[in-house]
Amino acid sequence: MARCDFKYCPDCGAQLDSLRPSDETTCSVVAPNLFDINSVAMDSPRLASIKVADIRTHHAPHMEEAPWLAIPMHAARERLKGYISKEEQSNTVADITASFGRVLDDCGMLFYGQTEREAQDAALASLSNANCAADPPTKDSTEAKK
Numbered sequence: 001m002a003r004c005d006f007k008y009c010p011d012c013g014a015q016l017d018s019l020r021p022s023d024e025t026t027c028s029v030v031a032p033n034l035f036d037i038n039s040v041a042m043d044s045p046r047l048a049s050i051k052v053a054d055i056r057t058h059h060a061p062h063m064e065e066a067p068w069l070a071i072p073m074h075a076a077r078e079r080l081k082g083y084i085s086k087e088e089q090s091n092t093v094a095d096i097t098a099s100f101g102r103v104l105d106d107c108g109m110l111f112y113g114q115t116e117r118e119a120q121d122a123a124l125a126s127l128s129n130a131n132c133a134a135d136p137p138t139k140d141s142t143e144a145k146k
Helices: 045-053 073-079 093-107 116-129 139-145
Strands: 055-059 068-072 111-113
Touching (some): 045 073, 055 093, 068 116, 073 093, 111 116
Antiparallel strands (some): 055 068
């Protein structure tokens, strides 16, 4: 279907870039209220779960086996409570893996997949199954082992 490139409606002469679906018009080019936007603006249950867990992803195209990485950031920050100082950045996947990648990997907080969805689903499954039941290592317990 071709895209309409009219600046003005050929039926009613209204300026098309200023019309919104809610505008009252008799124009056949702009059909008002085709659907209720609020009914499609909701997140799917899966996306809502991803947002609640704050699952962030990173794509590494140079990795052939599993190029997608997913980290549930809320759970990861909780696991790293004794490690992260207030000055340290832990807002992005890059920040948290650069500083604490090995600890997160040891805790089972890094999830890989062939696709972004696969990595996210692995993270969601882990959170719902285990709910991070194991006690996270603390800075004091790791220093005591040295």
